[in-house]
Amino acid sequence: MARSFPAVLPPALSGQELRLSYGHHEVVHGVDLSLTQGRVTALIGPNGSGKSTVLRSLARLHRPDTGNVALDDVEDVLTLHPKAFARRVTMLSQSRPTPGGVTVRDVVGFGRHPHRGRFRTADPDGPRAIEHALSITGVSTMADRGVDELSGGELQRVWLATCLAQDTGVLLLDEPTNHLDLRYQMDLLDLVRDLATEHGVAIGVVLHDLNHAATVADHVVLLDHGEVRATGTPAEVLTTDLLSEVYGIHVDVHLHPVSSRPVCEARSRHLASAELDHTADIVQPAAV
Secondary structure, X not given: OOOOOOOOOOEEEEEEEEEEEEOOEEEEEEEEEEEEOOOEEEEEXXXXXXXXXXXXXXXXXXXXXXXXXXXXXXXXHHHOOHHHHHOOEEEEOOOOOOOOOOEXXXXXXXXXXXXXXXXXXXXXXXXXXXXXXXXXXXXXXHOOOEHHXXXXXXXXXXXXXXXXXXXXXXXXXXXXXXXXXHHHHHHHHHHHHHHHHHHOOEEEEEOOOHHHHHHHOOEEEEEXXXXXXXXXXHHHHOOHHHHHHHHOOOEEEEEOOOOOOEEEEEOOXXXXXXXXXXXXXXXXXXXX
């Protein structure tokens, strides 16, 4: 069954005319992007297209050369105190250092820092938020283990729990399915979908897997060489012609017979060659 998309709401977090550089090299050229309450926006595109850089700018981790990032009631997020911003927006980046000598519960508790006063005081909702984050990410059973004992996939879920304990209305995720096996990839995508649909969180997520984007997103932004090539629903953006052009490889797209979501399949050189050989065998005229 096709997903019913949420009604249009004002953006919770948006970037306008973002131009972003590394040194003197501009890598993002005038990008507009809006994240809306209750919707998942997926950023896709080839390596080097600017996806993660745009996401970092929304998180105040990469200052724009021009343009600005706004919250629903704040025209420029750079005017906010860091703690005030962190109470409203959190980000799970691609990699974080693994602290030694601390437990999973301790790390998840780091997410409550923006809500605490000086000397870690005045956070009455902290214990509930931490336990909830541990539970919904499936790491409660390892809460007392040291984080330096965990696998990459387990650690990824712990960092996600830390973001959820921060209890913000906007969640930014940079390639969150990295290091996860198939089951936990699907669990994470389900969790992202639940956070948007059931809790009204505005979510922006960078994904390399196009089928993951089709599964979880309400809105897809396709970036190429630092520019937005297309935006819209998964069905509007994930098309054979557009993806084949942007990625430089033939991508077959068809609709799933039950969900009606796009299913994308890139055709490798060897697979394409085998299919051509198979087609030639079929059309070969019979010997007389």
